[in-house]
Amino acid sequence: MTDTATASAFPAPGKIALKLTPRPRAGRLKLVGADAARLVLPLALLGIWQGACSFGFISPRTLESPVAVVGALVELTLSGVLWESLVASFKRASAGFLVGGGLGLVLGIVAGLWRTGERAYDALLQMLRMVPFLAVIPLFVIWFGVDEEPKILLIALACIFPVYLNTFSGVRNVDPKIIEAATVFGMSRAAIAAEIVAPLALPSIMVGVRYAMGVALLSLVAAEQVNATSGIGYLALNPRASLRTDIILGVVLLYSVLGLAVDFLIRTAQSRLLPWHRSVLEKAR
C-alpha cells in the first residue's frame, strides 16, 4: 500500500521527444507575426466590447461602442480639431519632456558621479516624487500666468523624477570592478565617466526616458486644464465633451495608440543605441 502511494507521487517513467530547432519561415513574415502577436489581446477586447454594445448588453449612455468611438474620432479628424489638438499637445509634451527630462538627466549624472551632488538634492527630488500635480496647478497659474509656461513647466516637473531616478541608479550600478580595472589601466576619471559609465548607464536611462515620455502624455490632461483651447487633454475634459462618452473614449483610445508609439520609438532606439546589450543581442539571434 505504502509502496503504491509513494510511487504515484512521482511521474511515471516514460519518454519525451527532444525538440528540433524550428526552421525559420520567410524572415519578413516572422517579424510581422511577432509584432502582430502583441495586438491579439487588445483586438480581442475590442471585439468583445463591440459585441456587448451591438447586442444591447450595454447602453450607449454608459459606454459607446468602438464603432461609435471611431466615428467620433473621424468626426474630430474631419473638422480639423483632432490634428490641431495633437499638434498643440505634442508641442507641450515634448517641450516639457525635454526640459524636465534634460534636467533629470543632468541631476542624475551629477548625483551619480559625486556624492556631494547626491547629498545636496537627492532628498529634495525624492519629495518631488510625491507632489500631487493637480494640486499645484493653481500655484503654477499664480506664478507663471495662464499661457504655455505653466503647462510646459507642469509637464517638465513630472518628467524630472523618472529620468533622475533611473539615471542616478544607472550610474551608481555600473560594476565597480570594471571601474577599478579601468583605473588600474590608467584611464582618467573623465575618460571612465565618458567611455564606460555613460554607456553602461544608458539602458537604465532609457527606462527613465520611456517612463517620462508616458508621464508627459499623461500630465497633458492636468496641464491642459489651465485655460487651454486645444490639446488632447482639453479635448477629453472640455465641457462640451463631458456628456459625450464617445469623445472621451476616443481620446482614451488615442492615448493608448500614443503609448504604443512611444513604446515602438524606445524599442527602435534601444536596438540602435545598445547593440551590445543582452536583450538586443538575443533578439537579433
Add this chain to the structure above:
Amino acid sequence: MNQAIRTPLLPAEAVNLQEEAVSLKGAAKGFGGRTLFEGLDLTIRRGEFVALLGASGSGKTTLLRILLGLDTLDAGEGEVATPRAAVFQEPRLVPSQPVWRNVLMGVPRRARQRRQALDALAEVGLAGHADAWPVTLSGGEAQRVALARALVLEPTLLLLDEPFAALDALTRLKMQDLVRRLCARHHPGTLLVTHDVDEAVRLADRVLVLRDRRLTLDATVGEARDGTTPAGARLRARLYAELGVDPLGLEAAGASGRAP
C-alpha cells in the same frame, strides 16, 4: 591580412633582468585591527615569474591590490615599475565596447590603433573575435581578452589575481601554458596570486607562501617543475605542508580504512 605573431617590442637582450619590478620593504597591512601581514620584504625582478600561495583570506589579494595602487600600505615602503597591468579573477571587460576596444583600454586614447588590438588578440588566439561583444564570449575567451588587454601595454610588471580560478580544468591548463609562453616572450616581472599548488609550480620560477602574517617560504622551482621527479615531489609536499593540507587525503582515507 598578416596575423603573424609580432616580434616583441623589447627583445630579451634589451631587457635589464636586474631591474626590479617590485621592491617592498617592511610592508604591513591590516583591516580593523586584524593584521594581514607585517615586516614583509619582497623583490621581483624583470622577467621573473613569482607565484604567491596562501590560504583563502591570508591577504594575497590585498598585497596585489597594494602593488596595483588600489590599496595603501599601513607601514613600510615599496616601489613598483611601470607600466603595470593586471588580470583579475573576472575578466572585467566593458560590455558596451567590442573586444578590440577593450584590449586598448590601457593605451592612451591618441595612440590607440585597431592594429595593436588585432595583434594582441592574435597572440591569445582570438584574432577572429575582434568585433565580438563581450557578453557573447565564453569565460575562457573573455579571460584571454583580459590577458591581451594587459599584454598590449608591454608591462614591466604583470599582476595576476587567480586569473584561472573560474575556468574549467581543460581551459585552465591551456590558459596556463599561454600565460607562461607570453610571459617568456614579453618578460615582465610577474606576480601570480593563487591557492593552487600545481598551478604555482607549473608556471613560476619562484614560489612564495603567505602564512601567519609573513612569507614563510620562498623557493626556487628550477628542476622541481616536473612533479614526477623526486625534487618535484619534494617541493610540492613542502608547499602542501606549508599550506596545512594533505594533498592525497591519506589521513582521511586511513581513518575510514581503520573502521571495522
